[in-house]
Amino acid sequence: DENGVEMKKFKRFESYKRDNQFPPKIRDMGIVVDQKNATVILPVMGRPVPFHINTIKNAGKSEEGDWSFLRINFLSPGQGVGRKDDQPFEDASAHFVRSLTFRSLDGERYGEITNQISNMKRDAVKKEQEKKDMED
Amino acid sequence: MMAAIESFDNIYLDLSKENGKCRFAENGLGWKPAGGGDAFTLDQSNIANAHWSRAAKGYEVKILQRNSGITQLDGFQQEDYERLSKIFKNWYSTNLENKEHSLRGWNWGKTEFGKAELTFNVQNRPSFEVPYSEISNTNLAGRNEIAIEFALAEGDKTNGHNGAGKGKGKRALAGKDQLVEMRFYIPGTTTRKEAEGGEA
Numbered sequence: 001d002e003n004g005v006e007m008k009k010f011k012r013f014e015s016y017k018r019d020n021q022f023p024p025k026i027r028d029m030g031i032v033v034d035q036k037n038a039t040v041i042l043p044v045m046g047r048p049v050p051f052h053i054n055t056i057k058n059a060g061k062s063e064e065g066d067w068s069f070l071r072i073n074f075l076s077p078g079q080g081v082g083r084k085d086d087q088p089f090e091d092a093s094a095h096f097v098r099s100l101t102f103r104s105l106d107g108e109r110y111g112e113i114t115n116q117i118s119n120m121k122r123d124a125v126k127k128e129q130e131k132k133d134m135e136d
Numbered sequence: 137m138m139a140a141i142e143s144f145d146n147i148y149l150d151l152s153k154e155n156g157k158c159r160f161a162e163n164g165l166g167w168k169p170a171g172g173g174d175a176f177t178l179d180q181s182n183i184a185n186a187h188w189s190r191a192a193k194g195y196e197v198k199i200l201q202r203n204s205g206i207t208q209l210d211g212f213q214q215e216d217y218e219r220l221s222k223i224f225k226n227w228y229s230t231n232l233e234n235k236e237h238s239l240r241g242w243n244w245g246k247t248e249f250g251k252a253e254l255t256f257n258v259q260n261r262p263s264f265e266v267p268y269s270e271i272s273n274t275n276l277a278g279r280n281e282i283a284i285e286f287a288l289a290e291g292d293k294t295n296g297h298n299g300a301g302k303g304k305g306k307r308a309l310a311g312k313d314q315l316v317e318m319r320f321y322i323p324g325t326t327t328r329k330e331a332e333g334g335e336a
Contacts, residue, residue, distance in 0.1 A: 015241025
C-alpha cells in the first residue's frame, strides 16, 4: 500500500515525548530554537508550543517603525508547494496552523532567529534528500 | 488535613512579569505581587473548571470562570498537583483536570470553540488555547484561510505588563515576543460558519 508507506514516513517525526525535554529557556516565554530536537518553540498565550522543522515552510523578518515582525509560515494544503508526502492526507478535514506572526523591538534577535530557522530547514531538507537517495 | 489557607510562592498571574504569592482559602483564591501592588481575588462561586498543564515557568492552574473569564496561574511544581487537587475538590467542588498538551510538534489538528477560548487539538490533545478576550479581529483572509488578530492596544512599547487584576486583552502583549496574528487553514465549506463562531 503506497499510501500507507507514505503515511508512516510522515508520522515518524515528533518534537518531544515528555515535557521535561523542553529546553530551560522556555521560562522566558520567548521564541526558542531547539537545534537538538529540530524544533522551534513558539509562545502562545503563555504556553510553549513546539513546531517540528518538518512543519515549517519558512520564516521571514520585516520592519515597521520601531517594531520588527517575525512571521513563521507552516506547510499546509493549497499552497501549491511542497511534495505530496509533506502533508497528512489521511484526514481531509484536518485544520492547519498556517502562520504565526510575532513582534519585538529587538530586530537583531529576529534576524538571528530567521537565520537559525532557515539553516535548520536547509539541513532537514538535505538530510531527507540523502535518505531518499540511499533508498533509491 | 488542610490548613485554613494554602499558600504558594513564585506564582505568575496571567503571564505577569513579576511573580507573587498565591493563596487559596475556602471562599476563593487570591494573588498578590511579591513587590507589592494590587491584589487579584477570585470568589469560589465563580470557579467553573480548573485545568493542570505544563506552561512556561512550571506547571499552570488555569481557571475557567462562570462569567467566561480565564485566570492563568503559572509557576507551580509538579509535586504541587496533589495538594492543589485537594484544594479544588474540597473547597470548590471542582476537579483539577490534568490536561496534557501535545508535544509532537505538528501543525495540523482540529480547532475547537469552547465557551471562553478556542483550543487547537493535535491527536485529541490540546496544543494551545486562545482566550476570545485576546482577539481583536478575525477575517477570511483567503479561500479556506482565517486570520486572527490579537489585541495590541495603544501600540505601547512597555514590554510586559503586570497582569494583576487586568487579565483581559493583555496576554498577547505580555512576553518579549508578542503574538500579533495567527492564520488557520480550514478545509471545506464550514469556513465561514466557524469564522463567525470564533468572533462570538
